[in-house]
Structure formats: structure tokens, C-alpha cells
Amino acid sequence: xxxxxxxxxxxxxxxxxxxxxxxxxxxxxxxxxxxxxxxxxxxxxxxxxxxxxxxxxxxxxxxxxxxxxxxxxxxxxxxxxxxxxxxxxxxxxxxxxxxxxxxxxxxxxxxxxxxxxxxxxxxxxxxxxxxxxxxxxxxxxxxxxxxxxxxxxxxxxxxxxxxxxxxxxxxxxxxxxxxxxxxxxxxxxxxxxxxxxxxxxxxxxxxxxxxxxxxxxxxxxxxxxxxxxxxxxxxxxxxxxxxxxxxxxxxxxxxxxxxxxxxxxxxxxxxxxxxxxxxxxxxxxxxxxxxxxxxxxxxxxxxxxxxxxxxxxxxxxxxxxxxxxxxxxxxxxxxxxxxxxxxxxxxxxxxxxxxxxxxxxxxxxxxxxxxxxxxxxxxxxxxxxxxxxxxxxxxxxxxxxxxxxxxxxxxxxxxxxxxxxxxxxxxxxxxxxxxxxxxxxxxxxxxxxxxxxxxxxxxxxxxxxxxxxxxxxxxxxxxxxxxxxxxxxxxxxxxxxxxxxxxxxxxxxxxxxxxxxxxxxxxxxxxxxxxxxxxxxxxxxxxxxxxxxxxxxxxxxxxxxxxxxxxxxxxxxxxxxxxxxxxxxxxxxxxxxxxxxxxxxxxxxxxxxxxxxxxxxxxxxxxxxxxxxxxxxxxxxxxxxxxxxxxxxxxxxxxxxxxxxxxxxxxxxxxxxxxxxxxxxxxxxxxxxxxxxxxxxxxxxxxxxxxxxxxxxxxxxxxxxxxxxxxxxxxxxxxxxxxxxxxxxxxxxxxxxxxxxxxxxxxxxxxxxxxxxxxxxxxxxxxxxxxxxxxxxxxxxxxxxxxxxxxxxxxxxxxxxxxxxxxx
Amino acid sequence: xxxxxxxxxxxxxxxxxxxxxxxxxxxxxxxxxxxxxxxxxxxxxxxxxxxxxxxxxxxxxxxxxxxxxxxxxxxxxxxxxxxxxxxxxxxxxxxxxxxxxxxxxxxxxxxxxxxxxxxxxxxxxxxxxxxxxxxxxxxxxxxxxxxxxxxxxxx
Numbered sequence: 001x002x003x004x005x006x007x008x009x010x011x012x013x014x015x016x017x018x019x020x021x022x023x024x025x026x027x028x029x030x031x032x033x034x035x036x037x038x039x040x041x042x043x044x045x046x047x048x049x050x051x052x053x054x055x056x057x058x059x060x061x062x063x064x065x066x067x068x069x070x071x072x073x074x075x076x077x078x079x080x081x082x083x084x085x086x087x088x089x090x091x092x093x094x095x096x097x098x099x100x101x102x103x104x105x106x107x108x109x110x111x112x113x114x115x116x117x118x119x120x121x122x123x124x125x126x127x128x129x130x131x132x133x134x135x136x137x138x139x140x141x142x143x144x145x146x147x148x149x150x151x152x153x154x155x156x157x158x159x160x161x162x163x164x165x166x167x168x169x170x171x172x173x174x175x176x177x178x179x180x181x182x183x184x185x186x187x188x189x190x191x192x193x194x195x196x197x198x199x200x201x202x203x204x205x206x207x208x209x210x211x212x213x214x215x216x217x218x219x220x221x222x223x224x225x226x227x228x229x230x231x232x233x234x235x236x237x238x239x240x241x242x243x244x245x246x247x248x249x250x251x252x253x254x255x256x257x258x259x260x261x262x263x264x265x266x267x268x269x270x271x272x273x274x275x276x277x278x279x280x281x282x283x284x285x286x287x288x289x290x291x292x293x294x295x296x297x298x299x300x301x302x303x304x305x306x307x308x309x310x311x312x313x314x315x316x317x318x319x320x321x322x323x324x325x326x327x328x329x330x331x332x333x334x335x336x337x338x339x340x341x342x343x344x345x346x347x348x349x350x351x352x353x354x355x356x357x358x359x360x361x362x363x364x365x366x367x368x369x370x371x372x373x374x375x376x377x378x379x380x381x382x383x384x385x386x387x388x389x390x391x392x393x394x395x396x397x398x399x400x401x402x403x404x405x406x407x408x409x410x411x412x413x414x415x416x417x418x419x420x421x422x423x424x425x426x427x428x429x430x431x432x433x434x435x436x437x438x439x440x441x442x443x444x445x446x447x448x449x450x451x452x453x454x455x456x457x458x459x460x461x462x463x464x465x466x467x468x469x470x471x472x473x474x475x476x477x478x479x480x481x482x483x484x485x486x487x488x489x490x491x492x493x494x495x496x497x498x499x500x501x502x503x504x505x506x507x508x509x510x511x512x513x514x515x516x517x518x519x520x521x522x523x524x525x526x527x528x529x530x531x532x533x534x535x536x537x538x539x540x541x542x543x544x545x546x547x548x549x550x551x552x553x554x555x556x557x558x559x560x561x562x563x564x565x566x567x568x569x570x571x572x573x574x575x576x577x578x579x580x581x582x583x584x585x586x587x588x589x590x591x592x593x594x595x596x597x598x599x600x601x602x603x604x605x606x607x608x609x610x611x612x613x614x615x616x617x618x619x620x621x622x623x624x625x626x627x628x629x630x631x632x633x634x635x636x637x638x639x640x641x642x643x644x645x646x647x648x649x650x651x652x653x654x655x656x657x658x659x660x661x662x663x664x665x666x667x668x669x670x671x672x673x674x675x676x677x678x679x680x681x682x683x684x685x686x687x688x689x690x691x692x693x694x695x696x697x698x699x700x701x702x703x704x705x706x707x708x709x710x711x712x713x714x715x716x717x718x719x720x721x722x723x724x725x726x727x728x729x730x731x732x733x734x735x736x737x738x739x740x741x742x743x744x745x746x747x748x749x750x751x752x753x754x755x756x757x758x759x760x761x762x763x764x765x766x767x768x769x770x771x772x773x774x775x776x777x778x779x780x781x782x783x784x785x786x787x788x789x790x791x792x793x794x795x796x797x798x799x800x801x802x803x804x805x806x807x808x809x810x811x812x813x814x815x816x817x818x819x820x821x822x823x824x
Numbered sequence: 825x826x827x828x829x830x831x832x833x834x835x836x837x838x839x840x841x842x843x844x845x846x847x848x849x850x851x852x853x854x855x856x857x858x859x860x861x862x863x864x865x866x867x868x869x870x871x872x873x874x875x876x877x878x879x880x881x882x883x884x885x886x887x888x889x890x891x892x893x894x895x896x897x898x899x900x901x902x903x904x905x906x907x908x909x910x911x912x913x914x915x916x917x918x919x920x921x922x923x924x925x926x927x928x929x930x931x932x933x934x935x936x937x938x939x940x941x942x943x944x945x946x947x948x949x950x951x952x953x954x955x956x957x958x959x960x961x962x963x964x965x966x967x968x969x970x971x972x973x974x975x976x977x978x979x
Contacts, residue, residue, distance in 0.1 A: 173877035415861065463863035505881035506909050507869050507967040508862065517860075517872055517879045525860040525872040525879055 066121035220248030240290040247297035275312035315386035409494035413465025457538035571616030584640035613695035673722035835920035856899035890940030
């Protein structure tokens, strides 16, 4: 047990020392005559060597011993520091670090692979090739300095982070107790009590601030590693780079420090590799041969700003543009509309890299997007500005601490829930008449938000709570998760609070809707909502579990009554319509997700592949454009049939209207059924069958082939025939059309018909006429004949008539003729 | 364990059953604490309590043992158990004394114990006037196996 503790202590101390060593050696390279630095480096190596000899790590001791020998020669002035020796010492430091890592993981030193290194060290010690070319001025400052530094180490003590966390919790509880005491004090008139309470108040506040500070670390902890990194990277690219650090004392929470370590390292490496030019290029541009990378950290408005600047070539916007287009990350038309600032930010797209060659340093295109991801994950932001030829400035804004985040307190079912402010976009309050503005697309609530349809979920429905709201105002919290926006309806919104996030116990690990819990000001526990989990549970965000459910609802019939019509725009058709009953979902796909497979445009959708077809190109073959519709993201109407879906790409979804279609007119254009007046404007009705025929013919073929019965549709109006036919075909039936009784009888004679759907006004003698004619032929008398409710009356909607048809068929038809599940 | 080994148990009552739990696993005992319900959580997870700044899940022992629910006017007590992942509270009907018991009085759990209880009971101490069931704290806190999610709207 004791040995374990000693080892742990040794590892902790040595790792800390090594980190310091890196930057000291680099500094030493700049200032080879600095006796103090050299003494410090020597001391560190000596300490490691001494301790590991005591603990019995022979390999580590050997490496450290040789390094010490070399350093002692340097210290005594017998040898001058050369770049070669610096490299050698750095190599030693790496070897020591590697052995320490092994020790930490396995408590063994690991394989002895340092023979070569030790040999080279020994040679370097023994061959005095560079002896005393420039002897160092002898100084005797070293011993004095040593005493000074040991005094510093005695003023600090190492504390376990767990202990600090515990301390922080206790302080939080103390704050709550203090609040209660203060409340009591106001009720009692007692001078001594109020004075004591006041004092308690002050002490508690001060204690809280100071305990918070114990978790803070200077950003210099991360920066320590950068001089070495810059040196190595610059050497690898044959560049000369100087690193300037400003504000290394700026403090951040320990967890944040951990989180920004990698992004920062990456940015600095990027500056070295891409930003700074080679000395020749710099000379041509009239700049000094050595480039400068400067890092600056400072507090501003409760956040920490970290700036990484270089005086290199700056971002070549034209090349960024070209590269983004070449990699298919963006379309040429989009680029035209973008500002320079936006263009520079294209660098943060996944898969982007402008490096001409892939080096071992960077250029693999997995850099800046990862930086942005990491920074955004801790609630920070990244911003870039660049001047061509002058340099680039990348600014990170980072919150001070992760443990305390701002959150919105929302009410649902009488309970408080917290929503992290980071995923919050805006709050909408609907009052009075506007409260009814949440509409439903196929049972899915949506809200028309500045011309766009925002999917909406109800928090109390998701969590199974009783709504407690009395008034009819609706509060929508607009949230962002996974590039998608959705609205969450809550009972009420209180205020925002700084909350301390605490994890939930393992008994609750399976709950994806919460990301943790927190303690509110009154001491009660409140749950923190996980926006992603809420989105998935409500079915708004894609999730494997919800896939099946979505497929099941796809063909469910809409409410009977008046017809719901989806209005949209595509190509030169400014107002197109499709009955909502045919629509499975409305989706948006970022253009970057669109791929090409089998000559078609596809996107990955709900774990499968969704074929996209551009409506504009179906309606206007050969029309200009790229055949994908315009705009980014793409707007698509998804129609589905069981497991199969098709995305019809349109330019814009306009509206959903609830109305009875009045005046109609047949059009001859392929892909359209005809025009009608919807919402006081002439609207073209889409012929879904024609669209499918041209875009996904196999869909219809499969239908015809699966042996479901044929429905004969006898109706004089071609327009009505088209609409009803669409409905029937979407439900999986094969449809033949007839305009009058003679045609109908002819059709029935030619092929097996399972059901006849006839209009009341069918020429020449109406519905009854056809029915009578069929009864007279024994072969046809068994076929059910159903009256198609007169659409001219306008009262019955098309859908209701189909639903009615389905019921009748179920009751009357002895044959398992028609699959009706899609309609009822 | 030698035949005369002595163990200490913190005792409590759930319904009409008398339980004991290794006293070293018990962090503390609290009277009823206000709880925050957890919608969609497993039925056993009754709520979250604030234990001096720590958020602790409270498991209802009646539900855990498959017993009838507690009557509304009877507030449960909290028996806070230590675990590696932090404390968890067991909601019990009454808290009893800490008993020192000799292993000679110990017997394995009878086979005819209700299945929900049997998997949690390590054995039985035969006391003068009643039997003490020894609860396995780790199994008791292993909630996932028999999880039934709280149906929507049952809160």
C-alpha cells in the first residue's frame, strides 16, 4: 500500500517536472548561456534519477543517468549546447516520459528499447568534438537560485481533485443553509442575530469564491507543451517560427483546460504548417525570415478569450472556395452569395483541407472541424479572421467552467425542468387566437415559424405528465439538436439560472431524456433535460426505435371532414398541391448529405437510403439547373409505402391548408392532375402517379405484380378520376379508369376486377344503370359496386369517400380482394 | 466465518418483514425527505433527494420486493447505503436498532420465500421473537434486470 502511494507520488511529481523540462530546454536553446535554466534542467533530471534509483527502476535510472552526465558537462562549461545536443536531451525526456507512462499503466518499465539512445548519449559525453568553443562565463548564481525555488515548492501542496469536488458540494450546501438562515432573520427582530447572519453571509460568499478558485488552473499548463511542438513542427517543415505567449496566468476550470488542450495544439500546429511561409517566401514578401505565432489569453465578460495569431500568408479565400466546391462541400451558386467571412469559415467543414500535400503534420482534412466540435462541446465558439499576406487570427471564446452552466427553468406537469441554454434558440409565446396556430401534419404537430415549418413536441406528453396550464397561452421553447430545430411546448417558463450539473445514479442510466440533475436555490432537485434525447423520444430526431413507428403511421388516414392540402413550389410552378394524406413526412436535408448511388440522388435517412427526385426536373424535363431543386438545405416531401420511401425535392414548402377544393380544371401537362382554387389562388394538383412513374417506375411495377385486386374507377370527370386514382394507388391498389358505363363494362369484361367504384352521375344512366347492367351478367354480378360520393356536392372530402369504400369492401366482398389497411 | 463470529446489522421494516443490512454499508439514516419525481424512470426509482448537495436516487423497497404499495399517509424513511458510485437511498417503512448477531443463529434463506425477495436475501437470523432477513445491498441496488419502465402518465 505504501509503495503504491510512493510510486503515485513519484509519477505525479515527475510528470509535472517533465512538462516544465520541455519548455525549459527550448528556452535554453535560445539562451544557451543561462546558467539558472541549465541548473534547473539538471536538477529535474537529477531528481528523477535519484528517486528511481531509490525505487528500483534500473532502465529509467540508466537513461536519466546518461542525460545527467551530459547536462553536468554542460553545466560545468566543458561542453557548449548545440542543436544536436538539444535534440538528444529532448529525446531523453521523451524516453523518460514513455517509461513513466508504462509505469503508470502496468507498474513496469516496459521493454528496454533505449540501447541506441544510451549509446549515443555516452558517445556525446565521451567525444568532446565541440569542447569549449565558447566557454560559458563562470557564474556562481546557481546555488542561490536552488534555495529560492525550493521555497516556492513548499508554499504549494498537491490536493486530490475529488476532494476539491467534495469541498465544492459542501460549500453549495452551506450556501443553501445560509439562505434559509437569512430568511429566518428577516422574520425576527434581533440585532445580534442579524449581525451574526450578516457575517455568515459574507464568509459563505467568500468561501464559495475561494473554493471555486481551487479548481482553476492557469492556461500555461497547456501552453507549456507548445514551445516544443512549435520547434518540432517548424523543423519538420523547414521553417523558422517564434512562439510568443501572453497571459499564461489566465485561469480556467480544470475540466475546460483538459478539453481545450487538443484543439489548441491543433491550431498551433496548423499555424506552423499552413500559416507561416517558408523563409524564402517570407523574404520575397518582405517579411523577416522567422514567423511569429502569438497566443494570447484573457478574461472578458465572464468568458476566456484565447487568440491564436500568426503573421503568415493568411487564408487564401479563392483557394478555400475552389477546394470546398471541388470536395462537394458546397455548390458554386451558394459560394456567390457568401461573404468573405463565411467563406473563411468553410475551413471548419468536415473533410476540408487546403494543404497541397498531406504531411505527417497536417493536411488530412480532419483538423479544423474537430477543433470546432471540441470547442463547441464545452459551450465555446471559434471565430477566424484573416488578411491575405498579413496573417490569420483565430479566436476561441471559452466558458470559465463546465461544472456550472446557464440553464432555462421550464415547468411541465407542476415540476421544474432545466434546459441547457446552449441548445436554446428562442422562446415563443402564443396567446389568445394565435394559440391555435400549432397545426398537425399527419398527427405530427408543427408550427409555422417565420415561413418555415417547425416540428413541435409537448414536454408533458413526452414525459407522461398531466398538463397543469389553465390559460390558453402556449409557450414554445425552440431548441437545436444535431443541426435540427424543433419546438418544445412547456407549461411555463420561469427564469434562467446558473446550474451545477450533477450526474444521475446508475439506476437511471437508461434514461436518455435527462443529462443530469441539479439542486435549485430552494434546495429541491430538478432534472436537466437532454435536448437530443427529448428530440429522439418525441420522434422528431431520427432514432432507430422510432423508425418502425414512423413507417406505421405513414399511410394512416387523415381526419375525415374537409381535405388538408400541402402547398409547395417547384421550378416554374409557384403553387403546387398534394393532399396531405399522401405525405408521410416533410424533411430538410443539408445539401452536403446528398450522395449519388445508382445514377440517383440519395440521402441517408433513418438508417436507410432515401431516393430523392427533383420535382422540377420531372415536371419540366430538360429544364436548366442541376436537377436537385435549389436552396440548401433541400426541402423534400417524403411519400412512403410500407418500407419504401421516396423524397420529392421541392423548392419550398408554402403552407398547409384545410379546405374544400372548389373550381377545378383538367390540365394536359404530364405530372399534373389539373388546377383548382385553393386558398383563393389557382393551384396545380400534382399527379403523384406520374411522378412515381418517371422517378421510380419499379415502385408501381411492384404494386401491379403483387396481385392485389384491380379497382375499376368509373367517373366522368378526368380530374376527379386523377385524384381518386392517386389515393387508391398510394394505398397499394391497381386502378383502371372508365369515363362511362360502356367503357366500364368493357373493362370488367377484359380483366379481373375486384371492385367497382362508380360515380352517381355516371353516363348514361348513373350509378344504378351500371349496377343493373352488371347484375344482368352472371359473371359480373359478384363484383361489389360502390358509389363514389359526388364530388360536386363538395361536402364529402375525397378521403372520406375512400375510407368509406374500404369499409364497404371489408364487409361486402367475400374475396380477400383489397388490402385496405392503409386506408382505415 | 468461524462459528461464533459476530456481525452488526442495521435493521429496518418493510411491510411486515424485518430486514438487516451490514452496518458498514449504511452511510446514514434520514427521516422522510422531499423528493423530485423522475418521469419515465423505472418504477422502483421513486425520486431524487438532495443529500447535503449530493443528488441521491431513492429506491422504494416495497416496489423492489414486489410488495403492496405504502399507504399514502405513511411517509417512508431513508436508509442511505454506500456504493462505489455514490450513495443510494432505500425507502423503508421503519428504522430499527443496530443488532449484534452471532453467526450460529444464521441460516440460508428458505426456498419458499417470494421470488422477488429471495434473490435479494442472503440468509436469515433466527432471533428470539422474529426472523431477520439479511439483505444483499449490491443486488438490491441492481435495478436494471427487472426494470419495468414507469408507464407514461402514472406519475
